[in-house]
Amino acid sequence: MITPDATTPAATESAPGQPRPTPLRAVHESLGATMTEFAGWLMPLRYRGEISEHLAVRSAAGLFDLSHMGEIAVTGPDAAAALDYALVGHLSALAPGRARYTMICAPDGGVLDDLIVYRLSDAEYLVVANAANTAVVAAALHERAAGHDAQVTDQTAEYALIAIQGPHAARILAPLTDIDLDGVKYYAGHRGAVAGHPVLLARTGYTGEDGFELFTSPADAEGLWAALTRAGAGDGLVPAGLAARDTLRLEAGMPLYGNELSPEVTPFDAGLGRVVVFSKPGDFVGRAALAERSQAPPRRVLAGLIGASRRVPRHGYLVTWDGASCGAVTSGAPSPTLAVPIAMAYLDPAAARLARDDDAGRLAVDIRGKLEPARITDLPFYHRQR
Amino acid sequence: MTIPDELRYTAEHEWVAINGSSASVGITDFAQRALGDVVYVSVPAPGTRVAAGEPCGEVESTKSVSDIYSPVDGEVTEVNADLEDDPALVNSDPYGAGWLMKVRLDPDADPSGLLTADEYAELTKNSD
Numbered sequence: 001m002i003t004p005d006a007t008t009p010a011a012t013e014s015a016p017g018q019p020r021p022t023p024l025r026a027v028h029e030s031l032g033a034t035m036t037e038f039a040g041w042l043m044p045l046r047y048r049g050e051i052s053e054h055l056a057v058r059s060a061a062g063l064f065d066l067s068h069m070g071e072i073a074v075t076g077p078d079a080a081a082a083l084d085y086a087l088v089g090h091l092s093a094l095a096p097g098r099a100r101y102t103m104i105c106a107p108d109g110g111v112l113d114d115l116i117v118y119r120l121s122d123a124e125y126l127v128v129a130n131a132a133n134t135a136v137v138a139a140a141l142h143e144r145a146a147g148h149d150a151q152v153t154d155q156t157a158e159y160a161l162i163a164i165q166g167p168h169a170a171r172i173l174a175p176l177t178d179i180d181l182d183g184v185k186y187y188a189g190h191r192g193a194v195a196g197h198p199v200l201l202a203r204t205g206y207t208g209e210d211g212f213e214l215f216t217s218p219a220d221a222e223g224l225w226a227a228l229t230r231a232g233a234g235d236g237l238v239p240a241g242l243a244a245r246d247t248l249r250l251e252a253g254m255p256l257y258g259n260e261l262s263p264e265v266t267p268f269d270a271g272l273g274r275v276v277v278f279s280k281p282g283d284f285v286g287r288a289a290l291a292e293r294s295q296a297p298p299r300r301v302l303a304g305l306i307g308a309s310r311r312v313p314r315h316g317y318l319v320t321w322d323g324a325s326c327g328a329v330t331s332g333a334p335s336p337t338l339a340v341p342i343a344m345a346y347l348d349p350a351a352a353r354l355a356r357d358d359d360a361g362r363l364a365v366d367i368r369g370k371l372e373p374a375r376i377t378d379l380p381f382y383h384r385q386r
Numbered sequence: 387m388t389i390p391d392e393l394r395y396t397a398e399h400e401w402v403a404i405n406g407s408s409a410s411v412g413i414t415d416f417a418q419r420a421l422g423d424v425v426y427v428s429v430p431a432p433g434t435r436v437a438a439g440e441p442c443g444e445v446e447s448t449k450s451v452s453d454i455y456s457p458v459d460g461e462v463t464e465v466n467a468d469l470e471d472d473p474a475l476v477n478s479d480p481y482g483a484g485w486l487m488k489v490r491l492d493p494d495a496d497p498s499g500l501l502t503a504d505e506y507a508e509l510t511k512n513s514d
Contacts, residue, residue, distance in 0.1 A: 045422075051474075243448055243449055314451065333448055
């Protein structure tokens, strides 16, 4: 009765041979984690159970190993100009110490990856890419930086990445660091130390909660993980795996590359046209195609769905309007917070408009041969209390 | 991972306990671990005919959905109503409180094709 544990479609596009362990592999194994291959890496899928891990992040805090993420340094006098040309965002306008969510697109406007870019200093950026796309992003950046006085270096092997996420994250972290966390804004990054380990500390995450991501050296990873575990022991901190990460980001309405984002969609299709900055100076890869898309009526819209039954819409299932196909589910799961099935789906814009007023079960998801009614809802599914 | 000796198994990771003409059915410890947290179980209503090797229900977990295959030929006599409110019993006690259904075996039902605990252990050994 077991189907392959396909965490995401990207999980199947792994490198040949053995999956690559993170610097925290021994820690995960000692914690009894169920390990899984994800994008060529050997990662913790769950520890005690993904629902309890998910709920701990919503109510207290969770500790994540994200060392599979790609870190690509872009440095040099023209680093800012090179990134303005290579990416859809306006990275030269980013202040040192700040970060931005952005994308790298193909010339036709298709999304190659979504990224977080940290500006560490005037001439020094760190581009964080999805594990499955790190090589593609590094190669594209290298090619697009040609003619600029800038160097592109894949530094993934030089970083471990540990995230602490949840409403208790700041108070668990604060006693361990010399960094004034109150002074660290959302999407800001500072260099400093945590429990004596040098880190780049950023107030970013992928869970819909307040939290921090700590970039450190592989040699410091175990010590940092242990110090955080000790500090959070009395405050509800638990280790959390990729399964919880996926349901947390889905509730928060955050796209996942390989599900909502791919070379076949533009940022506008995904409802993320705001990341494309046409007002920045100079050309950038994808500008002409994206300008056209920004003016045209949308080809599809990314919608939130809530299932009416307990059966769960999953990636790839068809969405129907009056029994006729009107789109497809990109991500779906039973929501641990809301206790109903939730999904994101690309829908035909006309059907999505009609579905807003549907109370007769005309919108449905084809769940393994049976049409299960669903209703459309605004994203995200979950907003944290501030 | 537990594989009780007294039970019989299918290659699809169901267990069955045969007691005279009655069979209790569930999913194995291996299965619940692979699935992760179970959130919904659908099994046929009492009175439904089931056939060995045929899908007769499904188990939804956070990450995936899987068919339940009946291990035997017969008629469903009882389903585990506790799973309606607490499907996590399948995770916490797969061979006990997390049972799925009871089946009255057909008189000519032949359960000899089911796996022994040793055979099932061999099957799961390399995929754990």
